[in-house]
Amino acid sequence: MQIFIKETNNQNKWFLIELQGKLEQLNPNISFKNEPLGILTKKASGKDDYQFIMGNTQLEGKEQPLKKPLLVIKKIKSDDNSNNVNIIDQMDIDKVDTKEQVNTEYIIEGVCTSKISFTTRPTIIIPQSSVQYGSPQHKSPKSSPSSSPSSSPISKPIFNSSSPQQPQSK
Template structure:
């Protein structure tokens, strides 16, 4: 069976994606296990001056770097082909793969996470009547 690969983005205009590589396992809590699509698991930040990345998940922070892949990867979406005959259009058994992105680099987090400890904020007490002079 022959599968055609098409790029609707145009020459050199495919969106750039990246792979995030972690050591260990990221597990969802049982309360959100069934709703994992579009689930926000953390915050990814980039330091442009040093080229480092930080990934914050809950009370844990990971540090990583960007590494180019030896061979780029394509992100594909499978589509059924609709053969259009004038009387009745029908879906055929042929499939096409549409390119929706290309991956040329990965962000590698290879060190153990640093624990972020939050402290309660201490409010400064203002002295009442501190302008008075003592006799």
């Protein structure tokens, strides 16, 4: 059997993306076909460092070479009779099988020579507008007041001389 392979002139670099864990679709009724999964960018700080942002999640990864290159191919089936329009006589019709002849072609879309491996836990991206300052989890920015009247501690408590354990009442 012969396999015909056509090569496209696609100059884009292909990567294999390796993630830890699994990706789950929350709503099975929504189709994500032909939708981007996220944004992959190469960091300016490092040679092989990449950043992948998917929704509100940020991943940091490194590029690693593959031991063997991986071909990205596309399978195309075509009818053999679709390109040939000929006038044939009755004798030729009797010789033709009822099965249609189908040719299969494989087109090379790209060659993957390296992978980007994301091995650390993802970082959650929280927009600055959704952060409420003053909560115990968040520190306030430098422009906000350092203390409020309700949170100021008593510097020197005053005790009654007769009973040093109880505070003085007014």
